[in-house]
Amino acid sequence: MSEVAGALHDGWIVTKRNLIKIKRIPDLLIFSTIQPIMFVLLFTYVFGGAIRGxxxxxxxxxxxxxxxxxxxxxxxxxxxGLADDLTKGIVDRFRSLPMSRAAVLVGRTTSDLLNNLLVVLVMGACALLVGWRVHTGPWGALAGFGVLFLFAYAMSWIAAVIGLAARSVEVAQSAGFIWLFPMTFLSNAFISTSTLPGWLQPVAxxxxxxxxxxxLRDxxxxxxxxxARGDGFPAAHPVLLALLWSVGILALFVPMAISRYRRVSTR
Structure with a gap:
């Protein structure tokens, strides 16, 4: 228990360090906020009239x-962030300090979760302005955002593995994005999966x-x-499946990231 408490304490210190870094480089937060707002406005007013059903x-x-x-x-x-710390030798500096090795990963993923929280807050305000509403009351809203941020945290651990495997910041940036585009657009994020070719619908x-x-929609x-809802188990039990995906990703990628971090921090 003391090791877990120590890891959480040290992880919070690293989290604050990463948040201070964002404060000193506000451009990063500004541009990560502008992108989703652009998507909201473009899809609402440019494509919204053409996408029906x-x-x-x-x-x-x-x-x-x-x-x-x-x-x-x-x-x-x-x-x-992890690739940048590796290339600049920050991880070597952390290794010389009396701190938990898990702190670097816990701090990185937690700070990025808090960054996501702020971005979603700004984007939610924009969504309310263009006409989006929650119809299930405050508990439904909170449950939805809870599912969303659990998924966000799980995705950060996938990215942690990618960042630790990359040999430069440029590679990490490309590898961190390239697989997300097909994953996002081959889904029901923007259109119903019923509009896709039959063989692609189960995949989506x-x-x-x-x-x-x-x-979230439910x-x-x-x-x-x-x-327009889809078919089969994913359409009948979306909340259960969403939780299973998030927990499964965490169960797989947290140990993988920790193992990878141990290897790169000792070479």
Whole structure:
């Protein structure tokens, strides 16, 4: 128990260090906030009139997908931050200090979760301005954001593995983004999976992005019905599947990231 408490204490210190770094480089936070706002406005006012058949107002259908995409893309900050610390020798400095080895990863993922929290807050305000609403009350809203941030934290651990495996910040940046684009767009984030070719629909329905987005729509009262909802277990139990995806990702990638960190910090 003392080791866990020590790791959490040291992790919080590293978290504050990373947050101070963001404060000193505000451009990073500004541009990570501008991107999701641009997606909200573009999809709402440019594509919203052309995308129909969801059974609900597109503004309400869209936002769960935008929130999910935003936190998924935000995980790339974890990969970039760890790669930057490795190339600059910060990790070697941490190794010389009397601190838990898990603190670097805990601090990195926690600080990026808090960064995601701020970005989602700003984006939520923008969404309210364009007409998005939660129809299930405060508890439904809180449950939805809880599912969203659990997924965001899980995605940060995937990015941690990528950042520790990359040999430069540039590689980490590319590797952190390149797999997210097909994962995001091959989902129900922006359109119903029923519009996809038949052989792609099961892939999109079981995509974790689809599970999170549909879970948020159910919890917020923005869910489509009929064919636009999808088919099978993912459509019938989106909240359960969303939680299983997040817990499964954490169970797989937390040990993988810790193992990788031990290797790179001793070479």
């Amino acid at each position: 969801t059974g609900v107002a597109y503004k309400e259908y869209l936002m769960a997908g935008i929130f999910t995409q935003t936190v998924a893309f935000g995980s790339s900050l974890t990969a970039i 329905d079981w995509n974790p992005i689809s599970s999170i987005a549909l879970a 919890l917020w009262g923005n869910a489509p019905q009929g064919l």
